[in-house]
Amino acid sequence: RPQMAYSEPRKIAFVGDYLPRKCGIATFSHDLQNAVAHVATTECIVVPVDDIVGGYEYPPEVRFQISEQELDSYRRAADFLNFSNVDVVSLQHEFGIYGGPGGSHILALLRDLRLPVVTTLHTVLPNPDVIMRRVMDQLAELSTRLVVMTERSRSMLRREYDVPENKI
Numbered sequence: 574r575p576q577m578a579y580s581e582p583r584k585i586a587f588v589g590d591y592l593p594r595k596c597g598i599a600t601f602s603h604d605l606q607n608a609v610a611h612v613a614t615t616e617c618i619v620v621p622v623d624d625i626v627g628g629y630e631y632p633p634e635v636r637f638q639i640s641e642q643e644l645d646s647y648r649r650a651a652d653f654l655n656f657s658n659v660d661v662v663s664l665q666h667e668f669g670i671y672g673g674p675g676g677s678h679i680l681a682l683l684r685d686l687r688l689p690v691v692t693t694l695h696t697v698l699p700n701p702d703v704i705m706r707r708v709m710d711q712l713a714e715l716s717t718r719l720v721v722m723t724e725r726s727r728s729m730l731r732r733e734y735d736v737p738e739n740k741i
Contacts, residue, residue, distance in 0.1 A: 581614070581615065582615055582660035582661045583614075583615060583616065583658075583660055584615065584616045584617075584618070584657070584658055584659045584660050585609060585615055585616070585617050585618075585659065585660065585661055585662075585663055586617075586618050586619070586620055586654050586657065586659045586661075586662045586663070587602055587605065587606045587617065587618070587619045587620070587662075587663045587665070588619075588620045588621075588622075588639075588650070588654075588662055588663070588664045588665065588682070589601075589602045589621065589622065589664065589665030589666070589667075589670065590602060590621060590622055590665070590670050591603055591606075591619050591621035591629075591631065591635065592632075593629050593630060593631070594621065594623075594624070594629055596670070598665050598667050598670055598695060599621075601665060601695075602619070602621075602665050605663070605665075606619055606634065610634075617634055618634055618635075618636045618657065618659070619631075619634045619635045619636065620635070620636065620637045620638070620639060620650050620653070620654065621635055621638055621639065622638075622639045622641050622670055622671060623638050623639065623640055623641060624641050624670075626640075636653070636657070637649075637650055637653045637654075639682075641670070641671065641672045641678075642672040642673075642678075643672070644672070644673065644678050644681055647671075647672075647678050647679060647681040647682040648681050648682065648685055650682050651681070651682045651683075651684075651685035651686045652685065654686060654688060655685070655686060655687050655688065659688055660688070660689075661688065661689050661690070661691060661717075662686065662688050662689070662690045662691070663690075663691050663693070664679070664683075664690055664691070664692040664693065664716070665692075665693050665695065666679070666692050666693065666694050666695060666712060667695040667696055668696060668698070668705060674704045674708075675701075675702075675704035675705040675707070675708040676705075676708055677704070677707075677708050679708075679712070680708065680711050680712070680715065683711075683712070683715040683716070684715065689717040689718075690715065690716045690717050690718075691716065691717060691718045691719075691720060692712060692716040692718070692719050692720070693719075693720040693721075694712075694719055694720065694721050694722075694726065694730075695722065697709075697721060697726040697729050697730060697734075699729060699733065709734060710734065713730070713734060713736045713740070716740070717740075718740060718741075719736065719740055719741050720741075721741065727741050
């Protein structure tokens with residue numbers, strides 16, 4: 574996995590749910606993209622996950638759409654991102670927004686990406702089942718950095734998932 578350079582990124586891709594889809598992650602992704610686009614001299618593009626056939630009426634920053642339950646759609650999204658001159662991918666992760674067992678389809682995108690990925694973990698499960706544990710372990714491994722919302726989540730990543738401190 575490529576390491577992040579410390580210069581300001583020229584182009585950031587946001588992956589996750591996105592407005593007008595009605596969901597908390599969609600609102601978070603939209604607000605984050607909007608904030609970054611307005612304070613930095615950074616181009617922002619969005620690759621949302623669609624839970625309905627045909628997707629939504631997205632704004633112009635949406636450049637590619639992932640069909641939630643279609644595994645190949647995640648691989649095509651990775652190809653799109655790899656060839657889009659993106660410097661870093663900001664991935665929003667919540668169990669239940671990606672297809673496959675335990676949301677495992679997102680791992681196909683991450684495995685095929687040749688870019689640094691900063692994953693925001695909106696939930697860190699204290700006692701995941703075997704499938705969700707496997708997804709979380711691989712998500713942590715394939716991400717360049719992990720962002721969490723609470724100190725408790727940071728501690729849980731360290732203690733329960735054995736994620737190195739410098740990755741959080």
